[in-house]
Amino acid sequence: MNQTEDWWLGALAPQTTDGVATPPGKIVDLGPQHPSRAGLLRLRVDLDDRRRISSVAIQPGFLHRGAEKLFEVRDYRQVLMLADRHDWQAPFSGELVAALACEQLLGLSAPPRAVWLRTLLAEVARIHSHLGLLTWVGHALADRGLSARTRRARDTCRELMLALSGNRLHPMLNRLGGLAGDPDPSWFKALAQWLDEVDSLPLRDGVIDLALPGGLAEMSFEQVQAFGVSGPAARASGWVGDLRRQPGYLAYSDLEWPSVENPVTTGDVTARFLWLTHDIQYSTQLVRQCVERLAGIDSPITTPLSRIIKLPDAETWLTIEAPLGLAGIHVVSRGGTTAWRFKLRTPTFAQVNVLQQVLVGVPEQWAPAVIASFGYTIGDLDK
Numbered sequence: 001m002n003q004t005e006d007w008w009l010g011a012l013a014p015q016t017t018d019g020v021a022t023p024p025g026k027i028v029d030l031g032p033q034h035p036s037r038a039g040l041l042r043l044r045v046d047l048d049d050r051r052r053i054s055s056v057a058i059q060p061g062f063l064h065r066g067a068e069k070l071f072e073v074r075d076y077r078q079v080l081m082l083a084d085r086h087d088w089q090a091p092f093s094g095e096l097v098a099a100l101a102c103e104q105l106l107g108l109s110a111p112p113r114a115v116w117l118r119t120l121l122a123e124v125a126r127i128h129s130h131l132g133l134l135t136w137v138g139h140a141l142a143d144r145g146l147s148a149r150t151r152r153a154r155d156t157c158r159e160l161m162l163a164l165s166g167n168r169l170h171p172m173l174n175r176l177g178g179l180a181g182d183p184d185p186s187w188f189k190a191l192a193q194w195l196d197e198v199d200s201l202p203l204r205d206g207v208i209d210l211a212l213p214g215g216l217a218e219m220s221f222e223q224v225q226a227f228g229v230s231g232p233a234a235r236a237s238g239w240v241g242d243l244r245r246q247p248g249y250l251a252y253s254d255l256e257w258p259s260v261e262n263p264v265t266t267g268d269v270t271a272r273f274l275w276l277t278h279d280i281q282y283s284t285q286l287v288r289q290c291v292e293r294l295a296g297i298d299s300p301i302t303t304p305l306s307r308i309i310k311l312p313d314a315e316t317w318l319t320i321e322a323p324l325g326l327a328g329i330h331v332v333s334r335g336g337t338t339a340w341r342f343k344l345r346t347p348t349f350a351q352v353n354v355l356q357q358v359l360v361g362v363p364e365q366w367a368p369a370v371i372a373s374f375g376y377t378i379g380d381l382d383k
Contacts, residue, residue, distance in 0.1 A: 031139030039378025071342035129323035178302030231325025237267035
């Protein structure tokens with residue numbers, strides 16, 4: 001006989017006035033540093049008599065922020081601040097896609113140094129985001145040393161953002177036509193030390209030490225396509241899409257793609273975790289290349305614009321390779337100072353949605369591992 005339970009992802013289940021959780025359910029805790037702690041997501045789970053998941057329905061929306069409607073009542077400079085906030089594990093990526101979409105409608109190109117700095121900072125954001133997801137590894141192993149080192153690496157990244165922008169969590173570095181600040185030599189030195197710290201993290205070994213069952217929660221290539229999954233989770237199932245490898249995207253075409261051994265593409269939990277560690281290896285090497293190239297590029301970092309910015313009466317669709325996958329914005333302008341439509345395509349939604357299929361058949365005790373292998377942040381989901 002099936003048993004139906006409510007599982008809550010997040011720090012706390014909803015509370016009544018007397019402090020009793022309602023409806024009753026189970027807290028799925030992915031660790032104190034995992035991004036899931038920052039919001040709330042409900043899974044209505046049916047379990048068979050062997051405590052295997054027979055069906056699951058996911059209910060998002062508990063932190064719905066109305067970001068898209070807020071975008072439409074802000075001018076084009078103000079939307080960058082809002083775009084910084086829906087995926088707070090990679091705020092720079094949110095700013096970047098909004099800035100690039102508006103610049104595309106304006107026919108505006110950022111100066112060369114700004115393009116290279118955007119490329120560098122996009123990879124720094126990817127590392128920070130992946131480290132947040134991989135905090136689950138140390139938590140699951142009860143390895144305090146690994147947990148402390150992973151947390152320290154993330155905190156160091158935030159200190160780098162503080163030194164560059166004045167804000168640890170929401171850097172607000174992008175501007176239409178470029179960037180707000182240019183790092184000084186001491187910042188690049190601290191960045192190099194941080195990259196060495198990240199490279200020394202034994203996260204890949206930690207994933208292997210988890211000894212997760214082979215074939216657990218496999219996601220097929222057909223499911224990747226059907227649900228629109230992208231990023232490292234999709235590449236773990238054999239999908240080869242990566243906008244960074246396409247010509248014309250930031251400065252990636254002028255970088256040498258790192259030689260890193262590709263992990264398996266079996267599409268299971270272990271493969272997804274290994275692809276996160278694999279992406280970090282790629283990103284640290286790409287950042288180092290950006291630093292080398294920036295040393296020889298002397299140009300402004302922004303393009304002067306008028307105080308009042310109006311986009312032409314037109315529309316555009318633009319995507320970037322965000323840490324969790326393809327992030328896109330559809331901008332519709334009626335020629336004014338605010339957008340008529342600002343529609344977000346967030347990678348989180350696809351990754352959470354596909355859980356309704358890949359969790360089926362998974363034993364209850366392995367469900368946290370499966371959920372943790374699909375990266376999401378609640379702001380990116382409940383946009």
